[in-house]
Amino acid sequence: MANEEPAKRRGRGRRPSDEVRQEILAAAGDLLLREGMAAFTIEKVATLAGASRMTIYKWWPSKGALAFDGYRATVEPTLAFPDTGDLTADLRTQLHAFVRLLTETPAGRVMAELIGQAQTDPELRASLLEHYTVPRRERAAEVMRRAQERGQMRADADPQVVVDQLWGACYHRLLTPDHPLTVEFADALVDNVLRGVAA
Amino acid sequence: MANEEPAKRRGRGRRPSDEVRQEILAAAGDLLLREGMAAFTIEKVATLAGASRMTIYKWWPSKGALAFDGYRATVEPTLAFPDTGDLTADLRTQLHAFVRLLTETPAGRVMAELIGQAQTDPELRASLLEHYTVPRRERAAEVMRRAQERGQMRADADPQVVVDQLWGACYHRLLTPDHPLTVEFADALVDNVLRGVAA
CATH class of the missing domain: 1.10.10.60 (Homeodomain-like)
Known part of the structure; x- marks a missing residue:
């Protein structure tokens, strides 16, 4: 071939x-x-x-190591983490691209099935974490740490927790799809976690 | 027998x-x-x-319908949604019980494997949503709607989005376990989403 x-x-x-x-x-x-x-x-x-x-x-x-590393390399250009100095805008831009990748391309079904299979396949789980989850998480946290240095984000808020409240929340709607995964949802995630929902 | x-x-x-x-x-x-x-x-x-x-x-x-309905009935007493009138305390209490169930009992591994299997089994996915995800999500949202009526939560915040940012964030750490799922994490989730992380 x-x-x-x-x-x-x-x-x-x-x-x-x-x-x-x-x-x-x-x-x-x-x-x-x-x-x-x-x-x-x-x-x-x-x-x-x-x-x-x-x-x-x-x-x-x-095979799992190669699959996740290939996936990461392929989606990397689509899922760049912008750092323009405006945290709200940068998070929205990144999450819109992420949601579109998961909902408008085969990537969403592929990731759902890979995360699913990783629950009973320890080697696949290790590959997922090493070659995808950990490096992506680190890039997101880095953008937030720079926002903390600029004084845009509370210094006592843990960027790693925010990762779970933005990208993790999207994975939740991907994996247990009882509510829609949309860019409007992504905007609401960013708004909630930055402003807080308390009255 | x-x-x-x-x-x-x-x-x-x-x-x-x-x-x-x-x-x-x-x-x-x-x-x-x-x-x-x-x-x-x-x-x-x-x-x-x-x-x-x-x-x-x-x-x-x-089988899937029975499994999820049985799971829900069994964990229901542990995972009650308190509504004492103090939203912060109630969310913490519920999330602590949820995290402990997932990390200190076989429920965490069982749920991870069921959500995993549901990614390639449409009937199991339908059972998961109908018998577990949707009713649990609705109970959580109801507690938040009452908090909105009491003026403790912004009226324009969508309780369904907050569900993904609290329980969904916990599922993220259960399913892609590169960071620990702990009660301290649960407290940080509640704090972030109520107060906001913007400086």
Whole structure:
């Protein structure tokens, strides 16, 4: 398959290591979003990326590790964390992109199924945390820590808790979908957690 | 099995319908928390409750429906929603009980696995929503609506969004456990959402 698309790759062995790594990640993310975890195999990723399975195992110890790292790499551009200096606007922008990714692309169903499967698969759970949850959480917390330094957020509020009250609240509506996951919901999340709901 | 424990039940057919229903629910909840969903069958519940499978199917269309309804009935006393007139104290009390149930009893692992399985099992998902998520969500929202009537919570804040920012945030730490689910976390959730984190 990969040899039928020579324009998409150069001869094996001539590509710099970092380029090979990026192509593997892109192939993994594409395959995961197109076909879901049930159809995801290291062999398919190897074929799509024009790399050997041995190369893949050198960098990723398991299918789950590769899947989540590919997912993260693929959604990263969509899910950038802006830091314009306006915390409210930045949180809204990021959450809108996040909600749209989950509701308007296959990413929502894929993530729901992966989080679901991770509940009974310890290796997949470890991959999810290491390659997706922890780095994404850290990026979000970093934006809030800078807002604290600018005096826009209370110094005694824990950014990690706010992560659960914004992105975690969205995952709640993704996983137990009795109420709609919308950009209006995202705006209400930001408003509640910044202003507080007490009268 | 049931016939070996005559003290625990009266003769079949003599029990009032509501009592039979309660015994089935209790048996279902006990079995689920003791052995998890993998070992949960309608036949076992029937034996434990001294009821026929036909009686069970009269009230619950599927295994999932019975499991979630039994779970709800079993945890209901632990997870009551107090309404003393002090919204902050009431939310803390309820969330502490909720966090302790999820972290100190098998309920946390059972719920994580059920929510997980519900991502690829539409019938289980429908049962989860109908028999657990929706009624629990409604009880929480009702407590907040009364707080709004007392003037303790902004009238323009949507109680349903706050549900996702309190209980949904706890589920986030249950399902993607990279940060600890504790009563201190629960207190921070309540504080953030009531006071707001903006400086």
